[in-house]
Amino acid sequence: MTSPISANIRSLTLTLALAFLVTSIGAAYWTVLASDQLANDPFNPRLIAATNGRARGAIVDRNGAAIATSERTDTGFARSYKDRTLAQVVGYASSKFGLSGVEAAYAESLIGQDPADPVSIWRARYLGDRSPAGQVVLGIDLKIQKAAADALGGRKGAIVALDPRTGAILASVSVPGYDANQIVDPSKQDAAFDQLTHDAGHPLLNRVSQGLYPPGSVFKVVTGAAALESGFDPTKKLRVDDPYQADKSWGDYYVRSSSRAHGLFDMSDGFRLSENIYFAQVGLQIGAAKLTDYARRFGIGSTPALDLAAAKGQLSDSGSIDRPTLLADTSYGQGELLVSPLQMALVYAAIANGGVMPTAHYATEVRDPEGHVVRQIAPGPVGQVISPATAKTLTTMLVGAVAGPGAFAFGAKIPGIDVAGKTGTAENRPGEPPHGWFVGFAPAQNPTVVVAVIVENTPEGGVTAAPLGAAVMRAALGK
């Protein structure tokens, strides 16, 4: 039968069939192709609900001490957080507000579905296994963590300690913190979360990896490394006369010395006395390209690889050093630089580790319910960012910056151990007190711990921060 509209019916059917094809591809996209990413989205309720009838895995420190556990209640399981100072690191697993921190980053592992452990996944999914899910072991050592938290006290700021050989984070404190137990308590969570999200102190922010600060003098190692590797002679004396300007084109712009210095400085003196004018001149001599190159090698202005959220920071507002005054200011750590404490710790870890920068990580192992290790978390190093010789030279100078005559970072000294380190007093917004920095490592000959300390808005700057660094290193070294 031929009808004038038969062809039209066929065309319409074909069009609809094609639409069905597109729809099928859409279904394949969401169920299979985009599946992994969505399944691990921290707001996916399945990541929490999987543990409604089963204890969520525990989070423990490197010695097995509990940091977060699930305890049975009348209605199921309740999460219990043991260490408030680790709030931003451990995060929370709330059926209402989703997941954050380690709870989010290792969500699958904590519900017994670590990708490296397919047997547990199948047991839980198809055999209804309800034994407690596996554990996540952190690199955190609660003893060092306590020392760091005590050292910072109630002051706003952050302390991070890591092992320069592996990148494992040993302690991580960010103040102000919060009590995650309130976020998982149905009767308090709404008020608590509302208060936390509106708190001007940003307690939910992990200042260690997400807080961005001008680095000030702790950045001078980057300028020093760039100079050493460009053939700059560190023993060459440079004339320092406060205030300094390279030429008249700077107008009324000057680099100031914090000690109003006049005299001849070599690089050791520059580090020991934290002389801005010395490093400004070094930067101007080696040029913006070299400094930019080494800043990038050290990870300034790029997001560090980390198993939790981390901020990127910047070398400058535009991303490049495009004028001499900015080059001079950047060379001693000011200008428009922004870094996180973790980024600074990694810079010093590279120096401590013979020029090889490690990859930072909070977790070190995932274990199954029986305690067998199903996955080691040991990311390889970022790479060789400076030569071993440069690293050695810088280490010697940083030891001098702590223990040399008149050294600014004297507060970081530990009896019987060589500490390498540098203080910083970072100017920020006009009218606000500066931030105090200390970044260092010990023992200088064979470093096992790097510490970065920042104390926000402290008039004494680096002088305040140095002893805090010493306290943490002592805890790490057992001294």
Place this chain on the structure above:
Amino acid sequence: MGGGAPQWPRWHELSLLVWIATFAITGFVAVLATETSSFNLTAVVVPVVFLALMLALHVFLVSIRFRGDQILMPIAAGLTAIGLVLVQRLASDLLFQQLSWSIIAAGAFAATIVVPRDLTALARFKWTWALLGVLLLIAPLFPVIGREINGARIWIKLGPGSIEPWEAVKILLVVFFAAYLEEYREVLSHSQRRIGPFPVPPVPYLVPIVAMWGIAMLVMVFEKDMGATVLFFGIFLAMLFLATGEAFYAVIGLALLVLGGIVAYQLFGHVQARVDTWLRPFDEDLRFGTGYQLVQGLYALANGGLFGAGLGNGMPERIPVVWSDFVFDAFAEEAGLAGALALLALYLVFLYRGMLIALRAPTMFLQLLAAGLSFIVALQTLVIVGGNLRLIPLTGITLPFVAYGGSSLVTNWMLVGLLMRVSQVSTRMRGGGGPS
């Protein structure tokens, strides 16, 4: 059919129903097995009653010596069974209601098979259908009887409950358009005047086109239902294309719809919210607000994988109003991509059978009627599944036969009845039988 055909007159229908029964029973048992709550009698009664109902329909068709299509009824039965299993899974307190609706739907189906003595006679009352359709369409806008549910004003009160008149309107529209276009297609498709490549029909024939577009826009603005707008206008464009073969009408119509959509986006909050939710559901300001439902749906899909979590093992209940808006995602979570594709294939076979009936129908009115009715099911499926899959903005259209909802189930079964009637007319005229 081959020479060794069994004697039972509607053998194909019966054998397909056996598969449906297998699925329905397996589905209910699987859902029951995963439920921790105590044994529920309804859950056993429901599949038994439903299967008895379908068997009764089959026996009814055999007893009246009905000789039309044997595939559509089992597909509708299968989809309705999936719907019941999903209601049991997702909203078991609504199960009894949905079963009651399927009994009413079966009754409506049987009535459609018997009542209109002569299908062609439907064409004579086309203006009656048009008027009735428009009245039903705008009925929810009137005070007292109109009702607004979930932001859309597309319901009217009826006794203790409320019904969606839109569901009946779509069938009335197709009947009207089929009759109207059969009469006027010559004028519309063989237009003498052209502006450039575009055919321009005489003004009197343009009027209904513009009027339909106007009504569609009014529905969008006042009933706040983008789904109804898309379906309403989509049916109109498809029918116009079927009758005239002028893709130009479809293109200009789509352009008008998009234009109307863009203007509405600028002017109306509810349209803006829908589109924003579609474009960026994961944004922080939306994921806990208007985007919540869609995002939860996508999580459900992601949990599906290739073969699904298994019936009763996913957690699609996290999706708000899952049983009416997001059954596709719920099914895909528990049956996986394999199940989702199988479900889509059922609709595709339905479309194919419907269009085949259209191709074989003896008169143009019946051709347009069958093609239009098949188009409704396909378009509704594509629009809601596309919305569930975030391919297009989400609209409140129901997934035919599967989604919870009485009005939809009843009218869709009537639609199946009409399609089968058309197929019967062709069979009778050719004097043949069998399924093909």
